[in-house]
Amino acid sequence: xxxxxxxxxxxxxxxxxxxxxxxxxxxxxxxxxxxxxxxxxxxxxxxxxxxxxxxxxxxxxxxxxxxxxxxxxxxxxxxxxxxxxxxxxxxxxxxxxxxxxxxxxxxxxxxxxxxxxxxxxxxxxxxxxxxxxxxxxxxxxxxxxxxxxxxxxxxxxxxxxxxxxxxxxxxxxxxxxxxxxxxxxxxxxxxxxxxxxxxxxxxxxxxxxxxxxxxxxxxxxxxxxxxxxxxxxxxxxxxxxxxxxxxxxxxxxxxxxxxxxxxxxxxxxxxxxxxxxxxxxxxxxxxxxxxx
Amino acid sequence: xxxxxxxxxxxxxxxxxxxxxxxxxxxxxxxxxxxxxxxxxxxxxxxxxxxxxxxxxxxxxxxxxxxxxxxxxxxxxxxxxxxxxxxxxxxxxxxxxxxxxxxxxxxxxxxxxxxxxxxxxxxxxxxxxxxxxxxxxxxxxxxxxxxxxxxxxxxxxx
Numbered sequence: 001x002x003x004x005x006x007x008x009x010x011x012x013x014x015x016x017x018x019x020x021x022x023x024x025x026x027x028x029x030x031x032x033x034x035x036x037x038x039x040x041x042x043x044x045x046x047x048x049x050x051x052x053x054x055x056x057x058x059x060x061x062x063x064x065x066x067x068x069x070x071x072x073x074x075x076x077x078x079x080x081x082x083x084x085x086x087x088x089x090x091x092x093x094x095x096x097x098x099x100x101x102x103x104x105x106x107x108x109x110x111x112x113x114x115x116x117x118x119x120x121x122x123x124x125x126x127x128x129x130x131x132x133x134x135x136x137x138x139x140x141x142x143x144x145x146x147x148x149x150x151x152x153x154x155x156x157x158x159x160x161x162x163x164x165x166x167x168x169x170x171x172x173x174x175x176x177x178x179x180x181x182x183x184x185x186x187x188x189x190x191x192x193x194x195x196x197x198x199x200x201x202x203x204x205x206x207x208x209x210x211x212x213x214x215x216x217x218x219x220x221x222x223x224x225x226x227x228x229x230x231x232x233x234x235x236x237x238x239x240x241x242x243x244x245x246x247x248x249x250x251x252x253x254x255x256x257x258x259x260x261x262x263x264x265x266x267x268x269x270x271x272x273x274x275x276x277x278x279x280x281x282x283x284x285x286x287x288x289x290x291x292x
Numbered sequence: 293x294x295x296x297x298x299x300x301x302x303x304x305x306x307x308x309x310x311x312x313x314x315x316x317x318x319x320x321x322x323x324x325x326x327x328x329x330x331x332x333x334x335x336x337x338x339x340x341x342x343x344x345x346x347x348x349x350x351x352x353x354x355x356x357x358x359x360x361x362x363x364x365x366x367x368x369x370x371x372x373x374x375x376x377x378x379x380x381x382x383x384x385x386x387x388x389x390x391x392x393x394x395x396x397x398x399x400x401x402x403x404x405x406x407x408x409x410x411x412x413x414x415x416x417x418x419x420x421x422x423x424x425x426x427x428x429x430x431x432x433x434x435x436x437x438x439x440x441x442x443x444x445x446x447x448x449x450x
Contacts, residue, residue, distance in 0.1 A: 104425020193424030
């Protein structure tokens with residue numbers, strides 16, 4: 001038996017937002033693959049809370065494309081749904097790769113993209129990828145809804161810009177941020193399943209002939225939050241992605257990262273990965289074998 | 293607080309009044325006496341507690357019992373026919389020597405059942421991935437993967 005105080009299931013976003021806003025003891029639970037595990041270890045942030053279930057809110061799970069070609073992913077969409085979704089596979093392939101790299105099948109069947117973001121982990125596989133797509137997050141509260149760039153959402157380890165009474169309801173990606181781009185995501189971990197990334201690297205590249213027109217690089221676990229490697233992105237623009245250029249680019253990535261030692265890996269090892277993985281990811285995105 | 297739920301378990305409808313803090317695993321084992329589903333790690337790492345909910349494999353130890361409301365749950369007890377005839381996957385586990393202590397077997401049979409429903413012709417790599425949420429501390433996995441591969445071959449006429 002889990003030691004929370006109560007569980008209610010919201011049937012609409014309004015109902016969830018009211019319940020969360022009106023009770024400082026309330027916490028959101030989606031697939032439970034983080035919350036219930038924290039409860040199992042009696043994490044004080046969750047013991048005795050009033051849990052608000054959101055996974056049965058109609059419309060909160062699923063992927064849709066509007067007439068402009070902009071894509072909306074409901075916060076309660078499971079990793080399995082994302083991995084197997086036709087739109088994601090066609091337009092946001094690297095997001096599908098990231099979703100498919102999480103946990104094992106049972107975890108992916110219940111864990112949600114909203115939970116992956118809202119728990120604030122720097123290792124969240126989908127978070128790094130969403131940064132490369134310049135995704136925006138839809139947040140609801142009692143006064144309505146607003147959008148926030150995904151790059152402003154994470155504020156520190158386990159911390160995100162969500163106030164009590166606010167609910168992350170969707171992730172949006174504009175057509176201009178995926179059309180003509182090719183992306184890839186490399187999760188470096190000790191095991192190929194049921195593991196947390198030692199380092200995650202997402203890239204999204206748009207070519208103009210043989211020259212890089214635009215490049216976006218994002219990392220997980222290269223700092224306290226998922227982050228973009230802005231200096232390396234600037235460096236790459238207008239260049240031919242030769243082996244030498246990619247090698248230089250890998251080193252420039254270190255200008256924006258703040259890797260640290262943890263029991264999973266040493267800082268020096270992470271920094272080695274920070275220089276190597278973007279090269280592999282870019283080669284992969286451009287159709288190579290990733291052995292740059 | 294207790295909540296009324298309607299859940300179908302192995303084809304049988306149950307109207308139950310459950311403590312909302314209960315996991316689906318506790319509901320199955322303690323309230324319905326379906327003890328084939330095992331508790332291993334309790335945190336979704338080992339897959340010993342895997343069951344099917346609306347055909348999808350989930351770890352029942354980290355799945356609230358109330359989430360099963362209006363859903364169909366299949367446990368290892370519902371995989372064999374009512375007369376006790378084993379499913380082809382169960383039979384293949386026996387034939388392939390994929391069982392030692394047996395603690396992980398119910399979860400692995402569930403995971404394999406879901407895998408072959410979704411991917412009727414999996415490669416060996418896809419089988420490994422499909423079973424990656426289940427730990428076995430005895431067999432070394434090779435014979436488990438053989439068992440699933442053999443079922444797929446037989447089902448596909450080979």
